Amino acid sequence: MHKTILTIALGAVAVLAAGASAADRITGQSFATRSEVYAPHAMAATSHPLATQIALDVMKAGGSAVDAAIAANAALGLMEPTGNGIGGDLFAIVWDPKTQRLHGYNGSGRSPKSLTLAEFQRRGLTDIPPHGPLPVTVPGAVDGWFALHGRFGRRSMAQNLAPAIRYARDGHPVHETIAYYWDRSVPRLSQWPGFSEQFTIDGRAPRTGETWKNPHLANTLQAIADGGRDAFYKGRIARTIGDYFAANDGFLSYGDMAAHTGEWVDPVSTNYRGYDLWELPPSGQGIAALQILNLLEPYDLKAFGFGSPEHVHLFVEAKKLAFADRARWYADPDFHPAPVAKLVSKDYARERGKLISMERALREVQPGTPGQLDEGDTIYLTTADADGMMVSLIQSNYRGMGSGMAPPGLGFILQDRGEQFVLKAGHPNSFEPGKRPFHTIIPAFVTKDGKPWLSYGVMGGAMQPQGHAQILLNLIDFGMNLQEAGDAPRIQHDGSTEPAGQATAMSDGGEVDLETGFPYGTVRALMRKGHSVRFADGPYGGYQAIMVNPHGGWIGASESRKDGQAAGY
Structure with missing residues (x-):
């Protein structure tokens, strides 16, 4: 991320426009x-102010929260x-007030049916490249829009x-922020x-404040508006995609597009101190957040305090254990059903939690065994x-x-989600034709006593389940408000065994990244461990x-590290 943006955004010592730090705010929320x-009526929180305003306009005009999310x-x-x-x-996860229940949708696409593991081996590849035709999988977002709209749309x-x-x-x-990342992408993708x-x-990224138009995308969206879901998956758009990949050493075909279906799924949960987190x-990778919380629940984090060595150490160790299972299951x-019920159970967390030491950091972590289980933007x-x-909706090109x-002429880029496959036969996430890759993007939802409490997410690769868990710790254990819980400095552990690529096992304990705002005494104590x-x-x-x-209506919060906005009416 752009360093000047980070200077504005980071934690208790963040420099605000007026020159004061967040700790100087009179409300007492130091982060x-x-x-x-x-x-009182409706709320939207997105990573772009104009998108937030569009969502509100849709709901003001009588649209549902699903209509607003799609728009x-x-x-x-x-x-x-x-x-x-x-x-x-x-x-996506949707709370339906009529049925008083949650509905989940997995709108992910599958690998091309004509592409095989042998083809990667023939090309001498040990990992799927991050760009170009080989990592492309069927795009599932448009299908997701129409599935959600079919159940919950009004407009x-x-x-x-x-x-x-x-x-x-x-x-x-x-x-x-968008201009910064766009500029970084152009040299790699041109x-x-x-x-x-x-x-x-003219060969460069648009600059901050510069007007951007995309008439090709306008035409594509208009075709979808006029012709529905099939205009994307079975019409001219799908044929253009198939012809393009056939001409450019690719494998995604019209048939792959036409055969796509997403699916409704049941969210799964764990209870953390009286609150049910649903993933x-x-x-x-959503259930990794559930596993992290299960491992942390026995510890009195409130007594340790936010930013204490114990808080950071326990979080990192719990993440290591959860991510070892993430890589394996x-x-x-x-293709490879995971023993989800066992992985998110309290009994399993108690058994795995015995591996955590308060004194020393784990350097290597093996996943739970079948005997125990029975079963970048x-x-x-x-x-x-x-x-x-x-x-609660999350969407990505990876x-x-x-x-x-x-x-040509469509105005959008195909995702490279297939990079997440492993080029190793027998691995649960090994590449196979017509298979969905391991996915990092996860929406989250929290209920309390069976009633909706919080819809939220923390985008960003492997940070996502770590972020989901940290937000709830901030709210429940450390008593922060909704905005403070997001602005507080974050922990990211990197280096766990991964379910993607060559899936190299962690052997050195990985690396702990700490945002500005954690005490230096905590840093030294972590090093000692x-x-x-x-x-x-x-x-x-x-x-x-x-x-x-609780007094009626909604509370919203938006990420200070990005360009977004929370707003309501």
Whole structure:
């Protein structure tokens, strides 16, 4: 992340516009860079102010929270192509006030059916490349929009897509963080056909404040608005995609597009001190957050205090244990079902928790055994409407702007999610035709006594389950408000055994990244326990949240590390 942005954003010593630090705010929330947002009727929190306003306009016009989420997501694909777009996948959790229950949707796509593990081996590859045609999988976002709309939409899809179409034709000013990441992506992706023509201005990225238009995307969204889901998966758009990959050493075909279906799934949960955190089951990594919380629940984190050596050490050790299981068990359940119920059980956490020492950091961690079990860029948004519907939605092209593969005249880039496959036969996440890769993007939802309490997410690769758990620790154990919980300095542990790539096992304990704001005494104490602590700009994710106001209406918060906004009416 851009270092000047980090200077504005980081923790208790963040420098605000007036020259004061967050600790000087008169409210007493020492980490909050701004106040929570309160509204009586509806709320939206996204990573772009214009997308937030679009969501509110949709709900003011009678649309549901799902309509608002779709409209905002379509706009973000235009306005923040560094993190998402209709060439990527989508996951969502929806609270339905009519049935008083949660609904989950896995809108991820599968690998091309004509591409095999043998083809990668023939090319002498040990990892799937991050860009180009080989990591491309079927984009599931548009299917996700229509599935969600079919159950919970009130306005037409043409109405929902109209704001994004208008901004794509008329233009909008590019925001600061987005411009920074766009500029970083152009040198890497310009070699791929169609990228420079559709995603640069004379070969460069648009600059902060410069107007960006994408008429090709406007035409594509209009075709979807007019022709529905099949216009994307079975019409001219799908044929253009198939022809483009056939001409550019690719494997994604019209048949792959036409065969795509996402699926409704049941969210899974664990209870942490009276609050139920809900995540989607694999192929995503959401249950890692549940495992982390189960491992931490026996400890009195409130007594240790935020930023204490014990707080950071216990969190990092719990993350190591959860991620060892993540590397071993999380994959497409159609190919390798995970023992989800056992992995998120309290009994399993008690057994695994015996590996945690208060004195020394774990250097190596093995996953739980079958005998015990029996069995790089994203957007997150959340909306809530006047009827009580809440949406937690996450959408991504995976690494940066995706594969760089931009079919002519369509105005979007295909995702590179297939990079997450392992090129090793027999691994749960091994590449196979027609298989969904391990997924990092995860929405979250919290209920209290069976009632909705919080819709939130923390985007950012492997940071996501770490961020989900940290937000709840901040709210429940450390008593922070919704904005402060997101602005407080974060912990990221890096170096665990991964479920993707060559899946190299952790042998040195990994690295602990700490944002500015943790006491130096904590850093020294962690080093004494054997942790390797380092400084890193930017890998700490991006947060949006909406909480139910116990006095009526909604509370919203938005990530200070990005360009976003929480707003309501």
